[in-house]
Amino acid sequence: MAAIREHESARGRTIARSPVFTVFALAVLAILIAGVFTQGDRERISYLEAQFADTSTSGLAIVPASCPSDPPHFTGDTGLPNCSTPSCPSGFTLVGGICVSTQCPVGFTFTNGSCVFNGCPSGYNYEDGECVLVSCPLGYALQGGACVFVGCPNGYKLVGVQCVLDIECPLVCSGKNLVNSCNGQTVQICAYQCSSGACVAAPVPEATLTAQPSLVRSGNRSVIKWVVQYVSTCTVVGSNGDSWASEGDGTFDEESGPILSETTYTLTCDALNGSDITRGVKVGIIPTFEEQ
Amino acid sequence: MRTKSLKNTRHTRVVLPILAIAVFLFASGMMAEARRLIEENIVFRFAPSAERAMTYGNRYFSARAKNAYDIERAEYFYNQALVLDPQTPYLQHQLARIHFLKGDFNQALARIDLEISDNPSVSPSSFYVRGLIEGYMGLYDAAASDYEKYLVQDPKNWAALNDYAWVLLKAGRFEDARQVTTRALIDFPGNAWLLNSQAIALFELGRYQEAFESAEKAVPAVEALTEEEWLVAYPGNDPRIAAEGIATLRNSIIHNKEKIALRLSE
Numbered sequence: 170m171a172a173i174r175e176h177e178s179a180r181g182r183t184i185a186r187s188p189v190f191t192v193f194a195l196a197v198l199a200i201l202i203a204g205v206f207t208q209g210d211r212e213r214i215s216y217l218e219a220q221f222a223d224t225s226t227s228g229l230a231i232v233p234a235s236c237p238s239d240p241p242h243f244t245g246d247t248g249l250p251n252c253s254t255p256s257c258p259s260g261f262t263l264v265g266g267i268c269v270s271t272q273c274p275v276g277f278t279f280t281n282g283s284c285v286f287n288g289c290p291s292g293y294n295y296e297d298g299e300c301v302l303v304s305c306p307l308g309y310a311l312q313g314g315a316c317v318f319v320g321c322p323n324g325y326k327l328v329g330v331q332c333v334l335d336i337e338c339p340l341v342c343s344g345k346n347l348v349n350s351c352n353g354q355t356v357q358i359c360a361y362q363c364s365s366g367a368c369v370a371a372p373v374p375e376a377t378l379t380a381q382p383s384l385v386r387s388g389n390r391s392v393i394k395w396v397v398q399y400v401s402t403c404t405v406v407g408s409n410g411d412s413w414a415s416e417g418d419g420t421f422d423e424e425s426g427p428i429l430s431e432t433t434y435t436l437t438c439d440a441l442n443g444s445d446i447t448r449g450v451k452v453g454i455i456p457t458f459e460e461q
Numbered sequence: 462m463r464t465k466s467l468k469n470t471r472h473t474r475v476v477l478p479i480l481a482i483a484v485f486l487f488a489s490g491m492m493a494e495a496r497r498l499i500e501e502n503i504v505f506r507f508a509p510s511a512e513r514a515m516t517y518g519n520r521y522f523s524a525r526a527k528n529a530y531d532i533e534r535a536e537y538f539y540n541q542a543l544v545l546d547p548q549t550p551y552l553q554h555q556l557a558r559i560h561f562l563k564g565d566f567n568q569a570l571a572r573i574d575l576e577i578s579d580n581p582s583v584s585p586s587s588f589y590v591r592g593l594i595e596g597y598m599g600l601y602d603a604a605a606s607d608y609e610k611y612l613v614q615d616p617k618n619w620a621a622l623n624d625y626a627w628v629l630l631k632a633g634r635f636e637d638a639r640q641v642t643t644r645a646l647i648d649f650p651g652n653a654w655l656l657n658s659q660a661i662a663l664f665e666l667g668r669y670q671e672a673f674e675s676a677e678k679a680v681p682a683v684e685a686l687t688e689e690e691w692l693v694a695y696p697g698n699d700p701r702i703a704a705e706g707i708a709t710l711r712n713s714i715i716h717n718k719e720k721i722a723l724r725l726s727e
Contacts, residue, residue, distance in 0.1 A: 234620040240586050
């Protein structure tokens, strides 16, 4: 291998030193220098056309152009030149003679001929170099990867492309209903009550469950009484199979069925504030004693 | 042994600096220039063809080739193509344009006639060039006829419409010229050439107020004209004389406006 390398190296040196190579190198250099240094020396040549202005019958100056004189660039080309001033279609701008898109992706702005990232807008996440839509603004629904307008909710109006709170149509109370004052549409039904155009949060619910008497002789009955406040519905279920229901606040009572053994009654209510409330009471049996 | 060593040293002294300079020129961004020179001086010499000659000629004959424009070199290559294959498409067309630019209208007309008669796929541009040459020669009816042939293919070309209006004006067909410019201005309302030609047509028709209005619009239009736009309008000219061309148009428009204003004040 070393012998081969030595041989090739020696061959290279021989070529480099040959007069033919010197002449070739000189020729290349001469061409380069001649070309480079003669290019800038050409005189500006002004032909007739640049100075030509014809005269009309009354002596006014007519100036023809010559744009369509360029021939086709290849056989079969229509040969019809574009004589319009170089310009770009809408959404593009001319940069260095090339039409570059000014329609940048979301989160990018067109700056100095290119799209520069300047942060994703609300509802978008930056993933793999682009802003990806993850949620839509009010009044829009995400459909097929894009936000599609589906209509502004009640109390909102469309301004441009955004749903904004319709401050000219305040919400008013109508009983427990929250109503748009412009179109009369119910915006919301308040769970507890409506006051000054807004739903008022319900207080903490209250409930008591009692049995009178709480001790009965086997086979007798008791009166089950429940008092509830700030609830929507309640049920009372006894372990002996009794069950009753009530709606809203108030005092309610029911006579039990025959009580044959200790019986547990359970009150369960749905409270207006969204919570559940549970109470319980037992009705016992009076023991009987037999004399021996 | 001693003699050979000295010879080798002398070769090295000559070759290495040459190569160093060559490498420097290449590295200085002159690769394209070097390629062009090698193609035209070496490749073309060893493998000449009309097609190659046309390509090289076209390199130098375009107002958009800012640094390369060289009409003499273009003519040299077109003449080479003429020797190699006189039937080369658009060769006579290009030579006609060069003769036209140099003011040799008879030669230009002969060349463009050859192009039109011999090229089986004659370009509408060839009729346009013949119209241009005939217009400069004062053959206005013939010029109008050739412009019409071009406009059949490209009816909304503002430059062709403007030049058609020019020969119509010269032929005394003022109303036709007015109609042509009015039609063209629908698509190119801010075109300085068209506004100027329309002002002249209106003036020749005695509609001085309208002529003045058109000339008045032409002034800001020509003031806004860029060299790039001028070069689009005159693609065969040296790009370095664009300012001179704009000055010709501007002076014509101002002259016309003043003359029309003078007539209005009488």
